[in-house]
Amino acid sequence: MKLIKFLLVGIVFGIVMTKSEAVSWFRIQEMFRFQAFHMYGIIGTAVILGVIGVALIKKFKIRDFHGNPILFHPKDKSIIRYLVGGSIFGLGWALSGACPGPMVVNIGYGYLSMAIVFFFALVGTYLYGYFKEKLPH
Amino acid sequence: MTLVEFISQPWSWWFSGLMIVSIMFSLLYFGQSFGFSANLRTICAAAGLGKKAKFFSFNWKSQIWNLVFLVGAILGGFIARQFLSTGLPVEISTNTINDLGKLGFAAPSGLQPEELFSLKALFTLKGFSVLAAGGLMVGFGARYAGGCTSGHAISGLSDLQVPSLIAVIGFFIGGLVMTFLIFPLIF
Numbered sequence: 001m002k003l004i005k006f007l008l009v010g011i012v013f014g015i016v017m018t019k020s021e022a023v024s025w026f027r028i029q030e031m032f033r034f035q036a037f038h039m040y041g042i043i044g045t046a047v048i049l050g051v052i053g054v055a056l057i058k059k060f061k062i063r064d065f066h067g068n069p070i071l072f073h074p075k076d077k078s079i080i081r082y083l084v085g086g087s088i089f090g091l092g093w094a095l096s097g098a099c100p101g102p103m104v105v106n107i108g109y110g111y112l113s114m115a116i117v118f119f120f121a122l123v124g125t126y127l128y129g130y131f132k133e134k135l136p137h
Numbered sequence: 138m139t140l141v142e143f144i145s146q147p148w149s150w151w152f153s154g155l156m157i158v159s160i161m162f163s164l165l166y167f168g169q170s171f172g173f174s175a176n177l178r179t180i181c182a183a184a185g186l187g188k189k190a191k192f193f194s195f196n197w198k199s200q201i202w203n204l205v206f207l208v209g210a211i212l213g214g215f216i217a218r219q220f221l222s223t224g225l226p227v228e229i230s231t232n233t234i235n236d237l238g239k240l241g242f243a244a245p246s247g248l249q250p251e252e253l254f255s256l257k258a259l260f261t262l263k264g265f266s267v268l269a270a271g272g273l274m275v276g277f278g279a280r281y282a283g284g285c286t287s288g289h290a291i292s293g294l295s296d297l298q299v300p301s302l303i304a305v306i307g308f309f310i311g312g313l314v315m316t317f318l319i320f321p322l323i324f
Binding site: 051 | 144145147148149150151153154155156157158160161162163164165166167168169173174176177178180181186189190191192193201202203205206207208209210211212213214215216217218221227229230232233236237245248249250253254255256258259265267268269270271272273274275276277278279280281282283285286287289290291292293294295296297298299300301303304305306307308309310311312313314315316319320
């Protein structure tokens with residue numbers, strides 16, 4: 001039963017991704033061509049409200065529903081992994097028009113081809129795990 | 138207009154952004170954090186790949202909540218299609234329609250271009266290769282960069298994390314190179 005809430009939030013996520021059209025390859029192309037404000041508006045609104053909310057959580061030491069403090073963990077300092085990894089991600093994002101979340105939302109929507117994209121995203125994840133020690137971080 | 142009809146219209150950017158950040162705060166309130174691509178690592182671990190690479194050797198059962206979230210996302214896509222859809226194509230800008238037309242893509246007739254996502258396209262060598270290469274780079278890049286759009290662009294930037302800003306800059310470098318330099322070569 002503890003997991004039901006995550007199922008419900010996931011369902012809302014799937015609906016939001018679809019109705020915002022952020023799952024559309026066309027919208028991602030429009031974004032990378034700087035030809036509409038739509039995707040920038042979505043991400044910008046989320047980030048601005050996110051910055052305010054996170055600052056309030058830290059200032060008022062807000063706790064989660066278990067009563068534990070909500071903590072934010074600083075990410076490891078590096079440039080190469082974020083820049084190179086991020087660029088490889090961006091190449092794939094523009095090509096397939098989908099990041100991992102929208103991939104599965106598209107499968108639910110009925111675009112079964114997206115299951116191939118998701119499968120290869122798993123293969124890519126495995127390749128990273130396999131070669132991790134050899135890559136600069 | 139009924140409520141379902143109201144919700145079924147395409148959502149404005151500001152309402153969509155508000156809803157996405159609400160999802161992030163819901164997960165924080167439930168004691169977790171918003172990061173979708175972590176599921177890819179969890180699935181590899183659950184598939185027993187920890188025997189082949191140490192990276193997948195961890196207590197993946199602690200991540201079951203995120204897999205449940207993933208199942209919810211699939212259901213959400215299904216519900217949106219079945220019950221909350223107007224059936225109208227995505228209204229992208231005329232400039233994008235024109236630019237994509239030069240690459241051989243018809244104007245939108247739905248959510249995705251048929252040239253890439255129809256089953257007919259999937260069973261061509263080029264169609265399959267494009268989807269496979271796209272997925273491969275998303276999966277590899279997300280783990281190398283330590284996160285995807287939800288983990289870095291939403292969660293990381295909300296916490297003013299410099300690494301996330303670098304990752305997002307990377308997302309755009311890759312996206313722009315693909316769109317402007319590689320697309321004309323492959324489409």
